[in-house]
Amino acid sequence: MSIQEEIHKAMAEIQKNLNNGESLSDEEISNLFLTALIEEEA
């Protein structure tokens, strides 16, 4: 799986958890941090 695909999968999982009213874990916040970094650098 490419990094891009991993990111899409992680973001989908996070959105699903948020929709279910769950709180984000540190790992999920780290995922969001990394994704935002990549977006900003692009």
Next chain:
Amino acid sequence: MEDQKHILIIQLTRIGDLIQTVQACRQIKAENPEVVLSLLAREKFASGIIFLLETVFDHIYLFETKDFFAQGNFKGATESVGRFMQKVNHIKYDLSVNFSFSKSSSYLHSLINARHKMGLYRNRRSEVCINDKWSQYVYSNVLNNTDVPFSLVDIYRYMLGCKETYALNPDENYYGRDNNIVLHPFASQRKKKWGLNRWNELIYKIAKDEPDYQFHIVGSPEDKAEGERLLSSPALSSIKNRITLHAGSSSIADCYQLLMNAKLFIGHDSMVSHLASETLTPSIVVSLGTVRPHETSPYSNMVVNLSPKNQCFPCKVSDQCDLLPCHTSINHQVVTTIASAVLHGHELTTDYLKTNLTPFHLNTVKIMKSSYDDTGLYFDELSENHSNINDVFKAYYKIIWLYYLRGSETSTQLPDISTETASKLNHYVSGINYLFELYNFGVNYSNKIIEAAEGKDNDFKAVQSYIDKLAEIDQLCAVTKKTFPLLKGLIDFFYVNKANALGDNLIDISKHNVLNYYDASNLVAVMSEFIEKSITPHINANNRGTEV
């Protein structure tokens, strides 16, 4: 040791912002020497100025995106972030402050283990949180392209709670420096960059007027080609031996050393200009395009800032502009005149400028000289006796925000205005009055929500209708902002303040909103009084409401 307070500063943005962060943190450290200051920054921006950072920060944590992804996959990168954060979070901070306001920094801030957080962070629902009012001001005004009346360094100082204004001591050895002038004719965007031909004229003229001076052009490796094009100009061929191009061949530390031994710096609003403020080198800064001089000018009382008087200045990054009209507003003769004053120790005053420059030169450029007062850095405008409407509102906002956000009253006078400006201000009277009414409606409806929610009947329908009214007030404020754009700063601030209302239930949030609308209406009333005082001397008693 146990009594030591630990503060973590997050600054993920560029080198210039890091230098401004150092300048603010130096002051909090001077007022509180026992505080342990840590910095979290990006290696590519911080590594070049580590020699500066180490003078203020006790611990420095650097990261780089590519290092997180060393294993080549997202899972590995996430684990790498986890390990990095363990290092950063080796203690629980008393306070963490995010000066970056970027999306990535908001998530990073959420991972910090701190008792109190200031600046942008996210909650566990990924919602943006900004609890403190100065950060709400940055988010609503600075990031929203409002032309603010404060230096970014002062905003950082206010966020940190600095009470005094400290400045570096003047360089006693200034006259012992060699006859060097450092130039930085480059910029990150085309809009911010005065054309090479103008730099050409400038260098030629100063070289002719100051035969004893050497010129040093500094810049990054990316600027080298442009620097060589500048030097290849036939006009500079006779003085080529007096010009050294350092772009691409020296580090930031080398540039710092060069500035330490220079009598003058001339450049755009950039990292190098901030470095010049650290080396106490008198500077002439040319602000063009998207630059907002009050906000980003170097933090020093030895700066002369030149900006165009064009209506379109400052513009936004997204604004299309092919002709760059603001660039022609700054003539090289203005810069050389000011350079001569600095190098020969003449006091730069309005009279000096009027004696040495023509009205043709002065009509198109705003010349501001920096100084410190008890609120921080401020600028004296030397080129104009009267303020335009943008500057008038900047003066109003400075008084209002310092009072509301810092609790300090300033001795700032209301600016002198022309009859033309008074006429434009008069147009804002109806906007201010309308805003006052809207915010008073906000107070009323928020109170009605509380009454209905706390009442025995729990009238949900009534509550919903009052909430709809508040939404309507937001919409009407947005419309008011379009018609009266200079009220944007106030409207945006209270919108963000309301969005970050404290409380986790309708009643608590509504109580916060009552105070929010009440404060907003009070500040609007104060601004109304300022406008009234400004335009009254220009009003013909017989023609009030028609012409000023």
